[in-house]
Amino acid sequence: xxxxxxxxxxxxxxxxxxxxxxxxxxxxxxxxxxxxxxxxxxxxxxxxxxxxxxxxxxxxxxxxxxxxxxxxxxxxxxxxxxxxxxxxxxxxxxxxxxxxxxxxxxxxxxxxxxxxxxx
Amino acid sequence: xxxxxxxxxxxxxxxxxxxxxxxxxxxxxxxxxxxxxxxxxxxxxxxxxxxxxxxxxxxxxxxxxxxxxxxxxxxxxxxxxxxxxxxxxxxxxxxxxxxxxxxxxxxxxxxxxxxxxxx
Numbered sequence: 001x002x003x004x005x006x007x008x009x010x011x012x013x014x015x016x017x018x019x020x021x022x023x024x025x026x027x028x029x030x031x032x033x034x035x036x037x038x039x040x041x042x043x044x045x046x047x048x049x050x051x052x053x054x055x056x057x058x059x060x061x062x063x064x065x066x067x068x069x070x071x072x073x074x075x076x077x078x079x080x081x082x083x084x085x086x087x088x089x090x091x092x093x094x095x096x097x098x099x100x101x102x103x104x105x106x107x108x109x110x111x112x113x114x115x116x117x118x119x
Numbered sequence: 120x121x122x123x124x125x126x127x128x129x130x131x132x133x134x135x136x137x138x139x140x141x142x143x144x145x146x147x148x149x150x151x152x153x154x155x156x157x158x159x160x161x162x163x164x165x166x167x168x169x170x171x172x173x174x175x176x177x178x179x180x181x182x183x184x185x186x187x188x189x190x191x192x193x194x195x196x197x198x199x200x201x202x203x204x205x206x207x208x209x210x211x212x213x214x215x216x217x218x219x220x221x222x223x224x225x226x227x228x229x230x231x232x233x234x235x236x237x238x
Binding site for chain 2: 011014017027029031035036037038040041049053054056081083084085086087088089091092093094104105106108111112113114115116117118119
């Protein structure tokens with residue numbers, strides 16, 4: 001589901017550095033401050049990034065629900081954002097957060113619990 | 120650039136759990152073993168995942184070049200894979216690696232060097 005055409009106040013100096021998918025999104029890797037655990041992968045459009053940077057609360061674009069999603073708004077498992085870094089080619093963000101409660105909607109600390117067999 | 124229709128030997132039990140983009144890809148977050156540093160974000164199709172799991176050398180699909188890419192094949196900055204984990208909804212992988220040299224093609228340790236201002 002493509003993101004809506006919303007007016008955004010994202011700093012143009014940042015917006016110019018983003019390389020978005022055809023749907024207008026940038027991948028957001030979420031890492032826990034302190035432990036370094038990678039908690040989840042989510043997606044942001046310009047407006048979600050603007051809200052994340054200005055409110056300090058991690059805000060994503062939900063591709064399945066087609067809406068903005070303040071992490072923890074219903075579960076209470078909020079993410080207080082300590083830092084947001086952009087990668088070298090502008091298509092991925094690293095969001096460092098203080099995670100309250102479980103990051104995963106399944107109730108686990110991280111979403112990456114399914115280890116694949118190597119051989 | 121969509122991935123080619125290649126025969127792949129990826130274990131069907133794994134392939135069944137993947138939720139791919141329209142281009143047939145799954146995001147691969149690369150984290151350094153030991154330090155926990157998030158190094159880069161890359162992409163894998165089924166065959167790249169198969170090669171990664173069976174060779175122990177991180178192998179991606181290059182969207183810009185339209186080809187498989189064994190990380191470090193030309194630079195020497197290879198990634199020895201310690202673990203690959205799939206996330207709860209099957210659209211992201213966490214690849215834990217021993218990184219030789221710089222992970223980023225710019226020569227820096229990680230690709231996430233551009234810290235965005237929060238306010």
